[in-house]
Amino acid sequence: MALFVYKFGGTSVGSVERIKAVAGKIKKAKExxxxxxxxxxxxxGETNRLTSLAEQMQDEPTSREMDVLxxxxxxVTMSLLSMALHDLDCPACSYTGGQVKILTDSMHSKAxxxxxDDSNIKKDLEQGLVVVVAGFQGVDENGNIxxxxxxGSDTTAVALATALKAKECHIYTDVDGVYTTDPRVEPKARRxxxxxxxxxxxxxxxxxxVLQIRSVEFAGKYNVAxxxxxxxxxxxxxxxxxEESEMERALISGIAFNRDEAKLTITGVPDVPGVASKILCxxxxxxxxxDMIIQNIAADxxxxxxFTVHRNDYQKTKAVLEEICKNLSAKQVTGxxxxxxxxxxxxxxxxxxxxxxxxFRVLADEGINIRMISTSEIKISVVVDEKYLELxxxxxxxxxxxxxxxx
Amino acid sequence: MALFVYKFGGTSVGSVERIKAVAGKIKKAKExxxxxxxxxxxxxGETNRLTSLAEQMQDEPTSREMDVLxxxxxxVTMSLLSMALHDLDCPACSYTGGQVKILTDSMHSKAxxxxxDDSNIKKDLEQGLVVVVAGFQGVDENGNIxxxxxxGSDTTAVALATALKAKECHIYTDVDGVYTTDPRVEPKARRxxxxxxxxxxxxxxxxxxVLQIRSVEFAGKYNVAxxxxxxxxxxxxxxxxxEESEMERALISGIAFNRDEAKLTITGVPDVPGVASKILCxxxxxxxxxDMIIQNIAADxxxxxxFTVHRNDYQKTKAVLEEICKNLSAKQVTGxxxxxxxxxxxxxxxxxxxxxxxxFRVLADEGINIRMISTSEIKISVVVDEKYLELxxxxxxxxxxxxxxxx
Numbered sequence: 001m002a003l004f005v006y007k008f009g010g011t012s013v014g015s016v017e018r019i020k021a022v023a024g025k026i027k028k029a030k031e032x033x034x035x036x037x038x039x040x041x042x043x044x045g046e047t048n049r050l051t052s053l054a055e056q057m058q059d060e061p062t063s064r065e066m067d068v069l070x071x072x073x074x075x076v077t078m079s080l081l082s083m084a085l086h087d088l089d090c091p092a093c094s095y096t097g098g099q100v101k102i103l104t105d106s107m108h109s110k111a112x113x114x115x116x117d118d119s120n121i122k123k124d125l126e127q128g129l130v131v132v133v134a135g136f137q138g139v140d141e142n143g144n145i146x147x148x149x150x151x152g153s154d155t156t157a158v159a160l161a162t163a164l165k166a167k168e169c170h171i172y173t174d175v176d177g178v179y180t181t182d183p184r185v186e187p188k189a190r191r192x193x194x195x196x197x198x199x200x201x202x203x204x205x206x207x208x209x210v211l212q213i214r215s216v217e218f219a220g221k222y223n224v225a226x227x228x229x230x231x232x233x234x235x236x237x238x239x240x241x242x243e244e245s246e247m248e249r250a251l252i253s254g255i256a257f258n259r260d261e262a263k264l265t266i267t268g269v270p271d272v273p274g275v276a277s278k279i280l281c282x283x284x285x286x287x288x289x290x291d292m293i294i295q296n297i298a299a300d301x302x303x304x305x306x307f308t309v310h311r312n313d314y315q316k317t318k319a320v321l322e323e324i325c326k327n328l329s330a331k332q333v334t335g336x337x338x339x340x341x342x343x344x345x346x347x348x349x350x351x352x353x354x355x356x357x358x359x360f361r362v363l364a365d366e367g368i369n370i371r372m373i374s375t376s377e378i379k380i381s382v383v384v385d386e387k388y389l390e391l392x393x394x395x396x397x398x399x400x401x402x403x404x405x406x407x
Numbered sequence: 408m409a410l411f412v413y414k415f416g417g418t419s420v421g422s423v424e425r426i427k428a429v430a431g432k433i434k435k436a437k438e439x440x441x442x443x444x445x446x447x448x449x450x451x452g453e454t455n456r457l458t459s460l461a462e463q464m465q466d467e468p469t470s471r472e473m474d475v476l477x478x479x480x481x482x483v484t485m486s487l488l489s490m491a492l493h494d495l496d497c498p499a500c501s502y503t504g505g506q507v508k509i510l511t512d513s514m515h516s517k518a519x520x521x522x523x524d525d526s527n528i529k530k531d532l533e534q535g536l537v538v539v540v541a542g543f544q545g546v547d548e549n550g551n552i553x554x555x556x557x558x559g560s561d562t563t564a565v566a567l568a569t570a571l572k573a574k575e576c577h578i579y580t581d582v583d584g585v586y587t588t589d590p591r592v593e594p595k596a597r598r599x600x601x602x603x604x605x606x607x608x609x610x611x612x613x614x615x616x617v618l619q620i621r622s623v624e625f626a627g628k629y630n631v632a633x634x635x636x637x638x639x640x641x642x643x644x645x646x647x648x649x650e651e652s653e654m655e656r657a658l659i660s661g662i663a664f665n666r667d668e669a670k671l672t673i674t675g676v677p678d679v680p681g682v683a684s685k686i687l688c689x690x691x692x693x694x695x696x697x698d699m700i701i702q703n704i705a706a707d708x709x710x711x712x713x714f715t716v717h718r719n720d721y722q723k724t725k726a727v728l729e730e731i732c733k734n735l736s737a738k739q740v741t742g743x744x745x746x747x748x749x750x751x752x753x754x755x756x757x758x759x760x761x762x763x764x765x766x767f768r769v770l771a772d773e774g775i776n777i778r779m780i781s782t783s784e785i786k787i788s789v790v791v792d793e794k795y796l797e798l799x800x801x802x803x804x805x806x807x808x809x810x811x812x813x814x
Contacts, residue, residue: 016464019464053423053487054486054490057427057490057491057494058491058494059494061493062493065486065489065490065493068482068485068486068501068503069482069483069487072479072483075475075478075479076457076479078475079461079473079476080464082469082472083465083468083472084465087465087466093471094472094475099550099551099552143527145506
C-alpha cells in the first residue's frame with residue numbers, strides 16, 4: 001500500500017465516458033490497496049470555450065478575472081469525477097485549489113506555488129477517500145484565485161506528490177510514454193522505460209510535448225518520481241527519475257525536434273560592447289521569446305548576429321530588427337521561416353566523446369546542410385531546412401541505435 | 408449618492424450581448440454617482456447543462472459535489488461581467504460566495520446564510536470599484552462550497568443589501584414588475600407601483616414566480632426595500648416595502664393562481680386522534696409537498712380528508728394513499744389532477760369585511776363550482792376546475808377593480 005498522485009489531462013477527462021473510465025482506473029488502484037490523489041484538468045475544449053467568451057467581453061481581459069473564469073473548468077471536472085467514483089462505490093471528495101489550499105504568489109495566469117496545506121487531503125485519505133483536486137489553480141494570500149499557466153495541472157500534481165511524499169506521480173495522457181522520437185516521423189521509435197529528469201527537460205523544451213517543463217523541473221528539484229502513462233491503454237509508461245546508473249549504456253536517449261522555428265540574422269553590426277542587448281532587449285520588449293543565439297565576428301570588425309524565434313513571431317521580429325538595423329547602422333536583416341530544429345539528447349554524452357562529430361557526419365552523409373549549431377552538456381541541436389526533418393530524424397535514430405530494443 | 412445591490416438572473420445574463428447590456432446599465436448607475444454591488448446568476452441554460460453532466464455520472468450525485476459543480480455557473484458569469492465592465496472603463500472586481508465570504512450552514516443544495524464578511528466589498532467600494540458577486544453560493548465553516556437552492560441568487564442579493572445597508576435591492580428580471588395578475592390570462596392586468604412584503608409573499612408562494620419566496624421573507628425580516636425591474640426595459644418596476652398606508656385604499660392587490668395542482672381525497676377514515684398524521688407522514692416521507700388541507704367529519708363518525716399536491720406528484724401520492732387506505736380500513740381514495748388554485752391577495756382584507764363573500768358570489772355568477780376553500784389573514788384561495796381558470800381570474804380582476812389605474 002502506497003500513496004500515488006494521478007494526474008489526468010483534458011483529453012483524459014474530455015467526455016462523460018472518459019471521466020467514467022478514469023474513475024474505473026482509480027477504483028482498480030484502490031482495490032490494489034493504494035491511496036490515490038487525483039489531479040484533473042478542464043475537459044478538453046472547455047478552456048477554449050471560456051477563453052472565447054472572455055474575448056467577446058474585452059480585448060485584453062485582466063488576468064485576475066481570466067483566472068476566476070478559467071478555474072471553473074477544473075472545478076467542473078473534479079466534481080464530475082467524484083460523482084463517477086461515488087457511482088462505483090468508491091468514496092471521494094473534491095477540492096479546488098483554494099480549498100486544498102494551494103497557496104501561490106499573486107502573479108495571475110502564471111502563479112508559482114508557495115505552500116500546500118495538505119491537512120484536508122490527509123484527513124480524507126485516512127478515512128479511505130479518494131481525493132480529487134482541481135489542477136492548474138491556487139489561491140494567493142488575499143484569497144484571489146490564481147492559475148499556474150499552461151500545463152499547470154502537471155505542476156499541481158508534482159507539488160502535491162512532493163507535499164504528500166507520494167511514491168510516484170503518474171501523469172496520464174494520450175500517449176503511453178516518452179519515445180526515442182516522434183513515432184509519426186520515425187515508425188521505429190521506441191518507448192523508453194526510463195529517462196532522467198535532465199534528459200526529459202531537454203526533450204520537453206525541444207518540443208516533445210508530453211510534459212510541461214515546469215513540472216519536470218519541479219519534480220527533479222524535489223526528486224519526485226514521475227511516470228508518464230496512457231489513460232486509455234494498459235502499460236508501465238516511462239519513469240522519469242534520477243537513477244542514472246542503469247541508463248549509462250545509452251549514449252543518447254532520444255531525438256527531439258521542433259517544427260515551429262524561424263531564424264533571423266542581422267549582418268554588419270558594428271562590433272562594440274552591448275550590441276547583443278541592443279538587439280535582444282527590443283525583441284524581448286515585444287514579448288518575443290528567443291531560442292538559439294549565435295554571434296560571429298566578421299573580418300571587417302562588424303558582427304553577424306543570428307537567432308531563432310517561434311515561427312508565429314517571425315514577421316513581428318523582422319519588423320523589430322529592421323528598426324534596430326537602422327538605429328545601429330547595421331548592414332541588413334535576413335531571415336528564414338522554413339527551418340526546423342533537431343536535437344539529440346542523452347546523459348551518456350557527458351562520458352562519451354565524438355557524439356557531436358557522429359551527428360554531423362550522419363547529416364553530411366545524407367546531404368543535409370546544417371544552418372546553425374548549439375550545444376549543451378546533454379544535448380546537441382542543429383537547425384536545418386524543414387524539408388530535411390524526417391530524413392534527419394530517421395538517419396540519427398538509426399545511427400545512434402535507438403531502433404534497437406536492448407538500448 | 409447611495410449604495411444599491413443589483414441582482415441579475417440567468418435570462419438577464421444569458422448571452423454575451425446581454426452581459427454587455429447589464430454592464431451598460433451598471434455604468435449608467437455609476438455615472439449617476441451610485442455605488443453598485445451586482446449579484447449574478449449562472450447564464451441561462453448553464454445550470455441545466457451542468458445538471459445533465461452530473462446525471463450522466465451518477466443517479467443521485469451527493470449534494471456536496473453538486474454544489475461544487477453548479478457553483479461554477481455563477482463564477483463564469485461574474486468574471487465575464489467584470490470584463491464587460493472593464494471594457495467600459497468601469498473598474499470592477501468579482502468574488503465567489505467563498506471569497507466574499509458568505510458563510511452558510513452545511514446544508515448542501517439548500518444552505519442558509521449565517522453571516523457575511525463584507526470587508527472585501529467595502530474596501531473595493533471605497534476605491535470606486537463595482538463589486539460583482541456570484542449569487543446562489545456560499546461556503547460553510549469548513550470551507551465546503553454550498554448553494555442556497557433554487558432562486559438563491561435573490562437571497563444572496565437581499566443578504567448583501569442587508570449586510571451593506573444598501574438603499575434598495577433591485578431584482579432585475581425579464582418582467583418589469585409585479586402585476587395584479589398574469590397579463591397572459593388577463594390583458595388588463597396592471598403593474599403595481601408598490602406591494603407589501605406580506606402580499607408579495609402570498610403572491611410568490613401562489614405561483615407568481617417573479618421572486619423567490621425566501622428572499623422576500625429575508626427582505627421583509629430585515630426591512631430591505633426590494634424593487635423588481637426589467638433588465639431590458641426602462642421603468643421603475645414594483646417596490647416591495649412595509650409602507651402600507653398608501654396602499655390601504657386597495658382591497659386586494661392581486662390575483663395569483665397555480666395551474667400545477669392536483670387534489671386527493673381519502674374517504675371513510677375512522678375519526679380517531681392522530682389520523683391526520685397517519686395520512687400525512689407517509690406522504691411527507693416520500694418528499695411530497697402538501698399544500699391545502701381540508702378535513703370534514705361525516706355523519707357516520709368517519710372523516711373525509713382532502714389535500715392538494717403538485718400535479719407531478721399526483722400518481723405517486725395516490726399510490727401512497729391507497730396503501731394508507733388499506734392500513735386505516737378507510738373507504739376509498741379519489742382524486743382529480745385537472746384543478747387549479749386561484750387566490751386573491753391583499754392587506755386591505757384585514758380592515759374590510761365581505762371580501763370572501765364577494766369572491767364567492769362573483770364565481771357563482773359565472774357558474775364556477777368551488778371545490779375547496781382556504782383562507783389566511785390576507786389571502787383567500789379557492790380550488791376550481793382548470794377549465795375555469797381564465798374566466799375566474801378575469802371576473803375577479805374586474806370585480807375587485809384591479810383594471811382601474813387609480814387603484
